[in-house]
Amino acid sequence: MRLFRLLWVFLRVGVMGEAAYPANFLAHLIDSVLELATALAGLALIFAHTSTLAGWRPDELVALVGVYFLVGGVIGLVIQPGMEQLTESVRDGTLDFTLTKPEDAQLLVSVWRVEIWKVVDVGLGLVVLGIGLARLGARVGAAEAAAFAAALVAGGIIVYSFWLILATTAFWLVRVENILVIFQSVYEAGRWPVSIYPGWLRFALTFLVPVAFAITVPAQALAGRLTWPVLGGAALLAAVFFLAARLFWLAGIRHYSGASS
Amino acid sequence: MRGLGDLYLQQLKTGLATMLQYRGSLVIWLIGNVLEPLIYLVVWSTVSRSTGGTVGGYGARDFAAYYIVLMLVNQVTFSWVMYEFDYRIREGTFSADLLHPLHPIHADIAENLSSKAVSLPFMIAAAAGLSVVFHPVFRLSPLAAAAFVPALVLAFLVRFLVDWTVALAAFWTTRVSAINQIHYMAVLFFSGQIAPLAVLPRPLQVAANILPFRWTVGFPVELLLGRVTGPRILAGFAVQGAWLLAGALLVRYVWRASVKRYSAVGA
Amino acid sequence: MGRFHEDSRYTGNVGAEPVIRVRDLKKTYVTSEREPGLRAALASLVRRRKSYVQAVDGISFDLEAGEMVGFLGPNGAGKTTTLKMLSGLLHPTSGEIAVLSFVPARRERAFLRQITLVMGQRNQLVWDIPAADTFELNRAIYRIPAADYRRTLDELVALLEIGPLLGKPVRNLSLGERMKCEIAASLLHRPTVVFLDEPTIGLDVTMQRRIRAFIAEYNRRHGATVLLTSHYMADVEALAKRVLVIHHGRLLFDGELAALVERFTAHKTIAVRLRDCAADLGAYGEVVSCEDGLTTLRVPKAETARVTSRILADLPVIDLTVEDPPIEDVIEQVFTRGAA
Numbered sequence: 104m105r106l107f108r109l110l111w112v113f114l115r116v117g118v119m120g121e122a123a124y125p126a127n128f129l130a131h132l133i134d135s136v137l138e139l140a141t142a143l144a145g146l147a148l149i150f151a152h153t154s155t156l157a158g159w160r161p162d163e164l165v166a167l168v169g170v171y172f173l174v175g176g177v178i179g180l181v182i183q184p185g186m187e188q189l190t191e192s193v194r195d196g197t198l199d200f201t202l203t204k205p206e207d208a209q210l211l212v213s214v215w216r217v218e219i220w221k222v223v224d225v226g227l228g229l230v231v232l233g234i235g236l237a238r239l240g241a242r243v244g245a246a247e248a249a250a251f252a253a254a255l256v257a258g259g260i261i262v263y264s265f266w267l268i269l270a271t272t273a274f275w276l277v278r279v280e281n282i283l284v285i286f287q288s289v290y291e292a293g294r295w296p297v298s299i300y301p302g303w304l305r306f307a308l309t310f311l312v313p314v315a316f317a318i319t320v321p322a323q324a325l326a327g328r329l330t331w332p333v334l335g336g337a338a339l340l341a342a343v344f345f346l347a348a349r350l351f352w353l354a355g356i357r358h359y360s361g362a363s364s
Numbered sequence: 365m366r367g368l369g370d371l372y373l374q375q376l377k378t379g380l381a382t383m384l385q386y387r388g389s390l391v392i393w394l395i396g397n398v399l400e401p402l403i404y405l406v407v408w409s410t411v412s413r414s415t416g417g418t419v420g421g422y423g424a425r426d427f428a429a430y431y432i433v434l435m436l437v438n439q440v441t442f443s444w445v446m447y448e449f450d451y452r453i454r455e456g457t458f459s460a461d462l463l464h465p466l467h468p469i470h471a472d473i474a475e476n477l478s479s480k481a482v483s484l485p486f487m488i489a490a491a492a493g494l495s496v497v498f499h500p501v502f503r504l505s506p507l508a509a510a511a512f513v514p515a516l517v518l519a520f521l522v523r524f525l526v527d528w529t530v531a532l533a534a535f536w537t538t539r540v541s542a543i544n545q546i547h548y549m550a551v552l553f554f555s556g557q558i559a560p561l562a563v564l565p566r567p568l569q570v571a572a573n574i575l576p577f578r579w580t581v582g583f584p585v586e587l588l589l590g591r592v593t594g595p596r597i598l599a600g601f602a603v604q605g606a607w608l609l610a611g612a613l614l615v616r617y618v619w620r621a622s623v624k625r626y627s628a629v630g631a
Numbered sequence: 632m633g634r635f636h637e638d639s640r641y642t643g644n645v646g647a648e649p650v651i652r653v654r655d656l657k658k659t660y661v662t663s664e665r666e667p668g669l670r671a672a673l674a675s676l677v678r679r680r681k682s683y684v685q686a687v688d689g690i691s692f693d694l695e696a697g698e699m700v701g702f703l704g705p706n707g708a709g710k711t712t713t714l715k716m717l718s719g720l721l722h723p724t725s726g727e728i729a730v731l732s733f734v735p736a737r738r739e740r741a742f743l744r745q746i747t748l749v750m751g752q753r754n755q756l757v758w759d760i761p762a763a764d765t766f767e768l769n770r771a772i773y774r775i776p777a778a779d780y781r782r783t784l785d786e787l788v789a790l791l792e793i794g795p796l797l798g799k800p801v802r803n804l805s806l807g808e809r810m811k812c813e814i815a816a817s818l819l820h821r822p823t824v825v826f827l828d829e830p831t832i833g834l835d836v837t838m839q840r841r842i843r844a845f846i847a848e849y850n851r852r853h854g855a856t857v858l859l860t861s862h863y864m865a866d867v868e869a870l871a872k873r874v875l876v877i878h879h880g881r882l883l884f885d886g887e888l889a890a891l892v893e894r895f896t897a898h899k900t901i902a903v904r905l906r907d908c909a910a911d912l913g914a915y916g917e918v919v920s921c922e923d924g925l926t927t928l929r930v931p932k933a934e935t936a937r938v939t940s941r942i943l944a945d946l947p948v949i950d951l952t953v954e955d956p957p958i959e960d961v962i963e964q965v966f967t968r969g970a971a
Contacts, residue, residue: 112771116757116764126538133542141549145558151565152419153411199720200755204772205743211772281389288396292403299410301497304402360736361660362722 109206110181110214117217131220135172139227142168142294157299159326164296166235167322171294173228174258174317176221178290182263184216186270186283193273193359202356209352213263235325242327250324250334257334258317260341264348265313271348274355286312293318316340371466372474379478394483397439398490401557405431405498408559420563421591429500430560432491433585438557439487440516441523441580443476446547449531450540453626462623469528469615476524503590511597515584518604523580525611535622550575556582562591576607648732650824650856651694651717656726658687658712658880686712688880689726694858696823699850701871701888702860705966709880710860714826717858718748730824744773747822751829754813756801762812763797766819773820780819787815790845807838814842818849825849827859831866843869864962878966892961899935901928903942904950915942924949929956 146168150161159167189212192198201211236243266286273279293314297305309315316337323329408431409424417423422430452458461468494500533543552558553568554577561572561582572578583600586592592600662682687709694700702710715721716728719735719742728735733742756765770780788794791811796804804812810830818825827846831839847870850857861867867874867888874891876884884891900919903912908921915938916930930938935953942948955961 109771112768116760116768119760119764130539130541134545137542137545137549141552141558144553148559148564149407149411152563153414155414156407157410157414195753197753197755199715199748199750199753202720202738203718203743203746203748205740206772281392284389284392285395288392288399292399295403295407300406303497304406360720360722361658361724362736 105206106210106214109210110217113214114217114219117219128220128223132223135223135227139168139172139231142171143231145294157296159296162235162238163322163326166232166239166325167296167318168294169228169230169232169235170255170318170322170325171228172224173232174255174262174321175290176224176226176228177259178262178266178286179218179224180221181214181217182266183283183286184218185213186266188212188216189270190273190279190283198359202360208356209267209349213267239325243325247324247327247329250329251321254316254321254324254329254334254337257337257341258313258321261313261337261344262317264341264344267348268344268351271351271355274358290314296322313340313344368466368470371470372477375471375474376478376481379475380482382479390483394486394490397442397483397487398435398494401431401435401438402494404558405494408563409498420560422560422563423501425499425501426589427560428494428498429502429589430585432494432498432500433588434556434581435494436487436491437516437519437581437585439484440480441520443472443524443527445472445476445524445527445531446534446540446544448472449534453534458626462626467619469524469619472528473524504588505590508588508590511601512584512588515587515601515604518601518608519580519584522576522604522607522611525608525615526576526580529611529614529618532618532622535626551577551581554578554582555580556585560586573603576611579604579607649693650696650698650731651692651858652727652729653693653713653717654691654727655689656687656691656713656716656728657685657689657724658709658716658721659724660684660686685880687716687723690877690880690882691726692875692882692885694856696856697850697854698873699847699857699871700859701867701874702858702877703862703864703867703874703962704860704877705862708877710877711828712880713877714748714828714858714860718746718826719743720748744820745822746824746826747817747820748826749814749817749828749830751810751827751832754801754809756809756813756816758802759800761798762793762801762804762816765801765812765816766797769816769819775820779821783819783821784815787818790848791815792841807834807841810834810838810842811845814845821853823855825855825857827857829861830859831861831863839863839865840869846870876962876965883965891965892955897932897964898929898956899932900954900956901930901935901939901942902926902950902952902954903928903946903948905946905948910946912942912946 143165146161146164149156154160156164189198192201192212198208198212201208201215204211266283269282269286270279272282276282289308289312292300292304292308297308297315297319300308305315320329320333320337323333405428408419408422408427412419412422412424412427418426452461461471464471527547530543530547534540537543553564554561554572554575556572556578561569561578564572572582579600583592583604587597587600660683662684690709690713702713704710712721716723717730717735719738722736731742731745733739735742756762757768766784769775775783788797791814793808793811793815796808796812801809801812814830825846830846831842834842843866846857846859849855857870859866859870872887874884874886874888875882876891884894901916903926905924905926907924908926912918912921912926912928916928916934919927919929921927928938939951939953943951
């Protein structure tokens with residue numbers, strides 16, 4: 104599919120861009136490992152005092168941390184860099200080049216930047232996920248795995264659409280880089296199952312900054328507590344968000360091209 | 365001394381103007397500074413509720429009180445010099461700063477305070493909001509309130525001096541991010557942010573008393589909440605004073621060595 | 632002042648559909664004006680004061696296949712805006728545009744595959760990686776078959792002499808080298824219409840000449856239609872027989888460069904070489920300068936022959952030449968008269 108072909112091309116370019124800086128890779132590895140250590144140490148601290156956290160058991164929370172790093176890694180790998188580049192391109196006008204290419208501009212801006220060293224986060228996430236799964240053992244069957252995959256995909260689409268909507272505001276606002284930082288600040292809340300938060304915060308983390316769908320819901324699938332309504336809701340929300348993002352993007356392009364005036 | 369006062373006043377004005385300019389980033393930042401203690405507040409309250417009792421002497425509402433106060437104390441004492449230094453050295457703007465007659469730390473302190481002058485009202489409002497939601501329980505005593513202010517001032521100074529010294533690492537290595545990350549972890553664990561220190565296992569508590577981080581955030585918080593009493597308060601002040609001295613000496617000597625290195629390497 | 636139109640059919644393809652067709656094109660920008668200060672900022676939330684900028688004010692022209700045309704005008708004249716409308720980046724406020732029978736604003740894939748846009752002040756090359764990698768990106772985006780890509784790349788590399796530059800990260804290249812790679816990147820898909828927006832801006836004279844030579848050669852070999860904007864006269868002189876002069880969004884002149892000079896100059900320049908500068912030639916015409924015996928005189932066009940013969944008769948002339956005034960002066964004339 105066209106998406107994957109282009110993603111592959113930009114990925115190769117991303118690798119080559121970073122290959123000049125091997126020291127960076129080590130630095131990022133250290134950073135990510137330290138971050139992971141902090142997260143796991145936090146868990147250890149908590150489970151020294153209790154055996155469950157809002158009904159979540161230690162191995163389930165370990166799996167959740169794994170999802171947190173995995174999804175965070177994917178976001179940092181291709182979604183975030185692309186959207187940051189987009190806001191810059193709108194500002195300095197290099198978006199013009201993208202708009203004269205015979206390819207859907209939204210597709211191009213979604214895959215055009217790959218921060219390759221973020222695969223470290225993805226890798227660490229998978230490792231931790233593996234550890235959590237191993238401890239969860241037989242309780243994760245084919246149904247749970249399928250639900251997990253579906254929830255992950257739905258969550259990914261929601262997160263992507265959210266980022267695109269945020270970045271598209273650059274067509275109207277001038278200084279927008281800071282808006283993207285909102286997601287990073289709020290994402291941290293996703294290291295814990297969203298159900299522990301009071302209602303209003305849970306709502307914000309589900310529908311305003313969709314952290315719940317990105318992390319908690321897939322983790323719920325692994326823990327075997329994902330219900331059909333929630334998974335269905337996630338899929339529905341994914342479709343709605345994606346469509347909304349697409350329409351907003353098209354409106355942004357029209358505005359940029361002075362079509363509305 | 366007049367020069368110092370002028371500097372601080374000037375910096376306050378420009379800092380305020382800059383902050384108003386970058387309103388957007390300010391709001392984003394504030395969200396982050398509220399969210400982090402909030403997350404731990406919720407986590408630990410949940411833990412204490414699931415045990416049905418207290419954790420380390422803290423019940424759910426005690427955790428609420430702790431983290432709300434922590435949020436404010438952290439806001440007053442924190443700094444971002446590590447990131448600034450890295451930028452300054454890479455961009456080469458430090459050469460200009462070195463020519464100033466005043467020690468550059470003063471400009472940084474002034475900048476720090478001026479930005480907080482703007483953000484603090486919002487944080488206090490956030491604290492009030494969180495209090496409404498989480499029903500914290502405060503056991504304030506006039507002694508605690510009186511001792512809190514000097515403890516806070518000392519905490520700010522100790523934290524700033526330590527942060528500034530760590531920031532100087534930028535002169536010595538390009539692996540600044542790893543150092544910053546380790547520093548951040550140490551702050552997280554030993555200043556009472558990831559959990560009140562009473563909740564930590566014993567060895568970590570001992571380490572926390574030796575390292576400066578407890579004295580930069582945790583101590584004033586615990587003091588205000590009445591968890592440090594009597595002679596312990598005085599002992600705490602003593603340790604803060606010791607770290608203040610140590611910090612000042614560190615800044616002095618590491619700074620000198622760093623400048624020498626910077627000039628040798630070529631500005 | 633009215634518009635000056637010359638008959639403009641140079642490729643002899645009379646009767647064929649022009650590659651670019653522009654009729655009464657207009658573009659108005661709407662901006663909200665606001666004074667600085669907090670009070671004004673708050674006021675603007677309530678009442679938006681709009682101001683209209685007429686960037687392009689009704690221009691019309693045709694371009695035939697293979698023509699190379701220069702779009703000349705000072706900054707803010709509307710050249711870039713017109714170019715953006717031709718490439719589909721901007722929607723016109725009114726008027727018609729057809730490029731290769733497409734409406735550019737629709738940005739159809741088939742249209743975009745046949746055009747290219749090069750902007751002198753901006754790069755499409757990815758900064759941290761060698762230019763060759765950006766070429767690969769474009770190859771994937773334009774879906775260029777491997778054999779065609781090889782052939783086109785080899786030709787561009789040879790013509791632009793960028794072989795040794797391809798492996799270097801773009802940020803390590805000089806401005807001129809970057810521009811050459813930029814041009815190569817934009818031609819990989821063999822577009823039939825090439826839009827160049829100030830391609831030589833900021834480059835040194837040698838590089839400017841090289842790039843002009845390349846563009847001329849490319850046009851000759853491939854018959855691509857080239858529209859070039861510039862505020863450098865030298866670009867237009869070297870490349871375009873036909874020039875469109877635009878100012879304040881209006882087309883002031885459309886025709887051969889020579890005709891432009893012819894119509895707009897009232898003077899000629901006579902350069903007289905004598906032994907020294909002792910003699911004052913003020914009687915013959917306006918003395919512009921005198922250096923090392925070379926006197927430069929400005930005389931009204933009609934007087935040229937008469938003054939020349941008088942000088943030759945009266946003075947011990949070592950050498951004498953009659954020249955058109957520098958083109959810049961001519962253009963100045965066009966602008967000042969056109970603005971009136």
